[in-house]
Amino acid sequence: MKRRDLLKLIALSPGAAIPFQLYAAGTGTTRLLVVFLRGGYDAANFLVPVGSSFYYEARPNIAIPKPGTAANAAIALDGDWGLHPAVRASLLPLYQKQQLAFVPYAGTDHLSRSHFETQDTIELGQPHDRRRAYNSGFLNRLAAALAGSSNAIAFTDRVPLAFRGEVAVPNMALRQVRKPAIDAAQTAVIADMYRHTSLGPAVVDGFEVRDGILREMSAEMEAASRNAISPAGFELEARRIATLMRGRFNIGFVDVGGWDTHVQQGGAEGYLANRLEQLGRGLAAFAADMGEAWNDTVVVVVSEFGRTFRENGNRGTDHGHGSVYWIAGGGIRGGRIAGEQVPVQRETLHQNRDYPVLNEYRAVLAGLFARMYGLSPAQLERVFAGVESRELQLV
Amino acid sequence: MLGAFTRDIRLLCGVAVLALTAGCQYPGGAPSSGAGAEPRFTTAESRLALLDRITWGVSASSAHAIEASGAERYIEQQLRPIPAALPPPVQAQIDGMTISQRSLDELLFEVEKRRRGVLAIQEPDDRRAAQRAYQQELTRLGREAATRSVLRAVYSPNQLHEQMTWFWMNHFNVFQFKGNVRAMVGDYEENAIRPHALGRFRTLLGATARHPAMLRYLDNVQNAANRINENYARELMELHTLGADGGYTQEDVQELARVLTGVGFVLTPNVPKVRPDRQADYVRQGAFEFNPNRHDYGDKMFLGQIVKGAGLTELDEVLDRLARHPSTARFISRKLAVYFASDDPPAELVERMARTFESSDGDIAATLRVLLRSPEFAASLGRKFKDPVHYVLSALRFAYDEKPIANAALALLWLNRMGQGLYGRETPDGYPLTQASWSSPGQMTARFEIARAIAAGQGALLGDEAISAKSTDVPQLSGSAHSGVVRKTLSPSTLTALEQARSAAEWNVYFLSSPEFMHR
Numbered sequence: 001m002k003r004r005d006l007l008k009l010i011a012l013s014p015g016a017a018i019p020f021q022l023y024a025a026g027t028g029t030t031r032l033l034v035v036f037l038r039g040g041y042d043a044a045n046f047l048v049p050v051g052s053s054f055y056y057e058a059r060p061n062i063a064i065p066k067p068g069t070a071a072n073a074a075i076a077l078d079g080d081w082g083l084h085p086a087v088r089a090s091l092l093p094l095y096q097k098q099q100l101a102f103v104p105y106a107g108t109d110h111l112s113r114s115h116f117e118t119q120d121t122i123e124l125g126q127p128h129d130r131r132r133a134y135n136s137g138f139l140n141r142l143a144a145a146l147a148g149s150s151n152a153i154a155f156t157d158r159v160p161l162a163f164r165g166e167v168a169v170p171n172m173a174l175r176q177v178r179k180p181a182i183d184a185a186q187t188a189v190i191a192d193m194y195r196h197t198s199l200g201p202a203v204v205d206g207f208e209v210r211d212g213i214l215r216e217m218s219a220e221m222e223a224a225s226r227n228a229i230s231p232a233g234f235e236l237e238a239r240r241i242a243t244l245m246r247g248r249f250n251i252g253f254v255d256v257g258g259w260d261t262h263v264q265q266g267g268a269e270g271y272l273a274n275r276l277e278q279l280g281r282g283l284a285a286f287a288a289d290m291g292e293a294w295n296d297t298v299v300v301v302v303s304e305f306g307r308t309f310r311e312n313g314n315r316g317t318d319h320g321h322g323s324v325y326w327i328a329g330g331g332i333r334g335g336r337i338a339g340e341q342v343p344v345q346r347e348t349l350h351q352n353r354d355y356p357v358l359n360e361y362r363a364v365l366a367g368l369f370a371r372m373y374g375l376s377p378a379q380l381e382r383v384f385a386g387v388e389s390r391e392l393q394l395v
Numbered sequence: 396m397l398g399a400f401t402r403d404i405r406l407l408c409g410v411a412v413l414a415l416t417a418g419c420q421y422p423g424g425a426p427s428s429g430a431g432a433e434p435r436f437t438t439a440e441s442r443l444a445l446l447d448r449i450t451w452g453v454s455a456s457s458a459h460a461i462e463a464s465g466a467e468r469y470i471e472q473q474l475r476p477i478p479a480a481l482p483p484p485v486q487a488q489i490d491g492m493t494i495s496q497r498s499l500d501e502l503l504f505e506v507e508k509r510r511r512g513v514l515a516i517q518e519p520d521d522r523r524a525a526q527r528a529y530q531q532e533l534t535r536l537g538r539e540a541a542t543r544s545v546l547r548a549v550y551s552p553n554q555l556h557e558q559m560t561w562f563w564m565n566h567f568n569v570f571q572f573k574g575n576v577r578a579m580v581g582d583y584e585e586n587a588i589r590p591h592a593l594g595r596f597r598t599l600l601g602a603t604a605r606h607p608a609m610l611r612y613l614d615n616v617q618n619a620a621n622r623i624n625e626n627y628a629r630e631l632m633e634l635h636t637l638g639a640d641g642g643y644t645q646e647d648v649q650e651l652a653r654v655l656t657g658v659g660f661v662l663t664p665n666v667p668k669v670r671p672d673r674q675a676d677y678v679r680q681g682a683f684e685f686n687p688n689r690h691d692y693g694d695k696m697f698l699g700q701i702v703k704g705a706g707l708t709e710l711d712e713v714l715d716r717l718a719r720h721p722s723t724a725r726f727i728s729r730k731l732a733v734y735f736a737s738d739d740p741p742a743e744l745v746e747r748m749a750r751t752f753e754s755s756d757g758d759i760a761a762t763l764r765v766l767l768r769s770p771e772f773a774a775s776l777g778r779k780f781k782d783p784v785h786y787v788l789s790a791l792r793f794a795y796d797e798k799p800i801a802n803a804a805l806a807l808l809w810l811n812r813m814g815q816g817l818y819g820r821e822t823p824d825g826y827p828l829t830q831a832s833w834s835s836p837g838q839m840t841a842r843f844e845i846a847r848a849i850a851a852g853q854g855a856l857l858g859d860e861a862i863s864a865k866s867t868d869v870p871q872l873s874g875s876a877h878s879g880v881v882r883k884t885l886s887p888s889t890l891t892a893l894e895q896a897r898s899a900a901e902w903n904v905y906f907l908s909s910p911e912f913m914h915r
Binding site for chain 1: 623624625648813814827831836837840844847895
C-alpha cells in the first residue's frame with residue numbers, strides 16, 4: 001500500500017519539472033526505444049571506474065588509462081567514473097547536455113550467467129518465483145497497459161521475447177529496406193487467403209508496416225540516390241529508426257550483437273572500442289534525427305549481464321553479473337551516474353568476480369515508466385508484477 | 396519434367412494438409428503394420444502428410460518411394476538409411492568442390508599459411524588486397540559447405556538423415572563468420588555431424604567435442620591451465636547435454652572448463668615440445684590436438700564426483716557422464732519432439748522418448764522411432780509451421796525435383812533474407828524451432844517476397860543467369876495442381892486466390908504463399 005500511495009503521489013505531483021507528465025498516457029507522444037546489447041557488453045570498460053586502483057590491478061592488459069595519463073585515456077565524468085574514449089564525439093556531448101545518464105550495478109538477480117537464460121529473463125521481466133510464461137514480454141505488457149495510445153514495433157528480423165504477448169507487435173528489420181516485389185493486387189489476394197486463419201493479423205500487419213515504412217523511407221531513398229555518402233551499419237539503422245519513431249511508432253526495440261568478448265577485446269582501442277564507437281555514433285544520430293521529438297523520447301540501453309571484473313587469460317572477459325544501463329533522452333535529467341552504488345574494490349565484487357546488481361532493472365524501469373507515462377499502480381503492476389519500483393528521478 | 400510428376404500429382408493431395416477434406420482419397424498402397432497397432436497412413440493424403448514432416452518436403456520422387464514401400468517401411472528406411480545415390484549432376488557438383496577434395500587439416504594448414512603470408516606483406520595496398528582475397532577464399536569454402544547441404548537436402552533419398560543433420564548442426568551450432576570457421580564448417584558437417592545424425596548421441600557429442608569448428612567457435616582452443624575460458628564448458632552443459640535446468644552449478648562449469656584445458660587444434664603441421672613425462676599424453680588426430688602443456692592435471696570435482704587428473708581421457712569420462720545423464724535424455728528428447736511433433740509436445744511423449752534414449756544408451760534412431768510411432772505424432776501432421784529452411788527447401792523439392800539445380804546461391808540468399816542462413820546463427824543456442832519466432836508480420840512479408848522470387852523461376856538456379864527472365868523457366872506448379880486433386884486439399888480461400896492468378900508465375904506466388912504451403 002505504501003508503494004502505491006507513493007506512486008500516486010508521484011503521478012499526481014504537479015509541476016515537478018517533469019516534461020513527460022505533459023505527455024502522459026493519453027496522447028502517445030512519449031516515445032521509448034529499448035536497445036538490447038546482446039552478448040553481455042563489458043560495462044566496466046565503458047563506464048570506467050577510474051577512481052579504483054583495483055580496476056587497474058584486475059585488468060593489466062585491457063584497462064582504459066586513467067584520465068589525463070594518455071592521449072586515449074578515459075574521459076573523466078566525476079572522481080569515480082570515466083567514459084570510454086571511443087564515444088567522446090558521440091555520447092559525451094549528450095552527457096554534457098544532461099541528456100544521458102548511466103545506471104551502474106544494473107541488471108537482474110538471475111544468476112545462471114547464460115546469455116540466453118538471462119536475456120530471456122530480462123525480456124520477460126516476470127517474477128522469478130514462478131514458471132516463465134514465454135508469451136508475455138515486458139514491453140508487450142507496457143504496450144498493453146498503455147492501451148490505445150501505444151504503437152509498438154521491433155526493428156529486428158524476428159519479434160523479440162520482450163514484445164511477445166497480447167498486443168500484436170510487428171517487426172521490420174531496417175538494415176536493408178527494399179521495394180517489395182509483391183504488388184498491390186497480389187497483396188490483396190494474399191491477405192484474403194489468410195483472412196480466416198490465425199495468421200491473418202500477422203499477415204495484414206506485415207503488409208501495413210511494409211507500406212508505411214516504404215512511404216516514410218521514400219525521402220531517405222531519394223536523398224540516398226543523390227548523396228554520395230550514406231551512413232552504414234548501426235548508424236544507418238538508427239537513423240531509419242528515428243524516421244519511423246518520429247512518425248507512427250512510439251515504442252521500439254532494436255538489438256545490437258557482438259559483445260561477447262571472451263578473447264582479445266582490446267582497451268582504449270581495438271574490438272570493443274570499435275563496437276562502442278559505432279553504437280555511440282548510432283545513438284547520437286538517432287538523437288539528432290528525432291528533432292523536436294527527442295524531447296519526448298527516452299532511450300534505454302540494456303544488456304544481459306556485465307562481464308568478469310578481472311580480465312581472463314586471453315585478454316578478454318567472461319560472463320559476469322552486474323552491468324551498466326544507459327538512459328538517454330532530450331528531456332531527461334541526465335549528466336549523472338544514477339542509482340545505488342558501492343566503491344569498486346575486491347570486497348564489493350559479487351562472488352569475488354563480478355559487479356553486484358544493486359539496481360534491479362525491473363525496479364528501475366518501473367520507476368522510469370511510471371514517470372514517463374504517468375502509469376497508475378495498477379498499470380505498473382501489469383507491466384512488472386510484484387515489483388517495488390525504484391525512483392531514480394531520471395525523468 | 397512433368398511426365399512422372401503429373402502421374403504423381405494425384406498423390407499430392409497431402410501436400411497441403413492444413414485444410415484437408417474428405418474429397419482427397421486415394422485407394423493405393425496397402426498399409427503395413429510396422430507400428431504393431433492400428434494401421435496408420437492408410438490414405439495417400441496421410442502418407443503425403445507424413446512425407447511433409449519426415450522429409451524436407453514432398454517431391455515427386457519421395458511420393459513414389461512411399462507408395463512403393465508403404466508408410467511404415469518407409470519410416471524404417473528413413474530411420475536406418477543405406478547409402479543412396481544423388482542424381483549424377485548433383486553428385487558431380489559436390490565432387491568438384493574443394494571441401495570434397497581436401498582434408499580438413501590440409502585445408503587449415505594451407506589457409507593459415509596464407510594468412511601469415513598476408514600479414515608479412517609490407518605494402519599497405521597489396522596487403523589489403525591479399526587480405527580481401529584471403530577472406531573471399533574463406534567465404535567460398537563456407538559457401539561450398541552450404542551449397543552441398545542444400546543439394547543433399549533437396550535431392551537425397553535419405554531425407555530424415557538430412558533433416559537430422561540440420562537438426563544437429565543447429566543443436567551443436569557454430570557460426571561460420573567467427574575467425575576461420577568457414578574453412579572448417581564443411582568438415583564439421585561431413586565428419587562430425589552427418590555420420591552420427593541417426594546414430595549414438597555419445598558418439599556425436601564426442602565428435603563435436605574434438606572438432607576444430609566447435610573448439611574455435613566456443614573458444615576452447617584458448618582454454619588452458621591458469622588461463623581458463625569457460626565458454627565451451629558452459630554451453631556443453633546448458634545447450635548440448637543437460638539443458639539449463641539440468642542440475643549443474645557455476646562450480647561445475649568451472650571444473651568442466653579445467654577438464655577441457657589443452658583440448659584444441661593446430662594450424663600448422665609442427666608438433667610442439669611436450670615435457671618429457673607427459674609426452675605419452677600428447678594426442679594429434681588430423682588438426683585436433685590435446686596438448687598436455689596446456690592441461691590442468693589436478694583432480695576435478697564434477698557433478699558431485701571426482702575426475703582424476705589424467706589428460707584427454709578426462710574428456711571422455713565427463714562426456715560419458717553428460718551423455719548418460721537423465722537430464723540429457725529429457726532435454727534431447729524434448730527438443731526432437733518439438734522439431735518433429737509440436738511446439739509444446741506432451742510431457743508424456745517426451746518421457747517415453749527419454750526412457751528409450753536412456754535404455755538404448757542414447758540411440759537417436761530408436762528415440763525417434765518412439766516419436767514417429769506415437770499417436771501424438773500422427774495427430775500433429777500438417778500443424779507445424781515451416782521455418783524458413785523448411786519453407787525454401789520444400790519449395791525447391793516441389794519445383795525442382797527432376798530438374799536438378801546447378802546453382803544454390805539464390806537459395807542461400809533467400810535463407811539469409813529470412814534470417815535463417817546456414818551456419819549463420821551467431822549465438823550457440825541455434826535457431827529457434829517454434830512458430831513464434833518465424834511467423835511474425837515481418838517474417839510473413841519476407842516470406843511472400845521469397846515466394847515471389849521462387850515463383851518467377853530463377854534461371855540462376857539452373858545455372859544460367861542469363862535466362863532468368865524467360866517465361867519458359869517458370870516452374871509449372873499450376874500445371875500439376877490443375878489435375879484436380881490438389882485443388883481438393885486447399886481451402887476455399889486459397890482456391891479463390893489461385894483462380895485470380897493472371898499467369899503461371901502468379902499462380903505459383905499464390906500457391907507458395909498459401910497458408911497450406913506454410914505448414915508441414
